[in-house]
Amino acid sequence: MFKVFKTRFEQGYRTMKYPKEPVVLPPSYRGLPVLHSDCDAEVVNKCAAACPQDCINSKNGSIDLGRCLFCGICERVSDGKFVTFSQNFELGSAQREKLITSTGSLPDLAAHSKKHFKKLFGRSLQLRQVCAGGCNNCEADINVLATPAYDLSRFGISYVASPRHADGIHVTGPVTRNMKSALLAAFEAVPAPRVVIASGACAISGGPFFGSSEVSAGLDSIIPVDLYIPGCPPHPLTTLHALLRFFK
Numbered sequence: 001m002f003k004v005f006k007t008r009f010e011q012g013y014r015t016m017k018y019p020k021e022p023v024v025l026p027p028s029y030r031g032l033p034v035l036h037s038d039c040d041a042e043v044v045n046k047c048a049a050a051c052p053q054d055c056i057n058s059k060n061g062s063i064d065l066g067r068c069l070f071c072g073i074c075e076r077v078s079d080g081k082f083v084t085f086s087q088n089f090e091l092g093s094a095q096r097e098k099l100i101t102s103t104g105s106l107p108d109l110a111a112h113s114k115k116h117f118k119k120l121f122g123r124s125l126q127l128r129q130v131c132a133g134g135c136n137n138c139e140a141d142i143n144v145l146a147t148p149a150y151d152l153s154r155f156g157i158s159y160v161a162s163p164r165h166a167d168g169i170h171v172t173g174p175v176t177r178n179m180k181s182a183l184l185a186a187f188e189a190v191p192a193p194r195v196v197i198a199s200g201a202c203a204i205s206g207g208p209f210f211g212s213s214e215v216s217a218g219l220d221s222i223i224p225v226d227l228y229i230p231g232c233p234p235h236p237l238t239t240l241h242a243l244l245r246f247f248k
């Protein structure tokens with residue numbers, strides 16, 4: 001027992017101060033892209049051709065963040081002339097179409113969140129995580145939120161084992177053909193009014209598997225989605241920011 005107290009004393013308080021204090025992420029982190037509208041059309045075309053996700057529209061110079069893997073190829077190919085990635089991890093959106101940006105900015109999530117959700121779930125939100133064919137990257141980074149560093153439950157948000165105990169589902173993965181019925185069963189088991197969150201490029205748009213007949217064309221092609229959290233996988237801070245901004 002003494003050893004436990006000693007260790008606790010030595011380790012101190014490990015939970016981050018966010019959102020009361022800002023967090024500085026490592027320089028290698030790729031967040032919200034900054035798009036340079038004065039970039040040469042030829043360079044934009046080169047980036048569009050190099051993008052593995054086909055998510056750059058060379059006509060208007062926009063990027064679809066719901067499809068983007070944040071791989072950084074476009075930044076490298078354009079030598080930073082078309083796009084550079086900022087450290088801004090605030091990427092959540094309540095509307096799918098707002099994830100297509102040509103300005104490098106997203107609307108404030110709080111302004112688009114549903115008022116009755118805030119009233120119902122602002123103090124207590126229980127979510128059931130549903131992995132609908134994901135590679136476990138998104139799932140692992142959601143798990144991180146339960147660690148002492150993030151301590152998600154201090155905000156009254158937690159993940160539960162049964163959809164019957166949940167206020168909503170947090171879906172990851174491209175919704176493979178084999179997982180579709182299980183996803184729908186989990187969705188139906190959540191009592192209304194229920195929240196649906198699509199996390200990661202796969203759940204939002206099919207990710208690297210888009211166009212395949214084995215996956216969906218995005219979760220919102222199957223059930224209505226309330227909150228989109230882009231990334232591959234979304235950084236835990238992106239998820240935390242989106243949950244707090246949308247529900248609190």
Ligand code: SF4
Nearest residue numbers: 051068069071072074
């Ligand atoms: S970072 Fe996104 S937009 Fe750029 S090449 Fe990769 S997938 Fe395409």
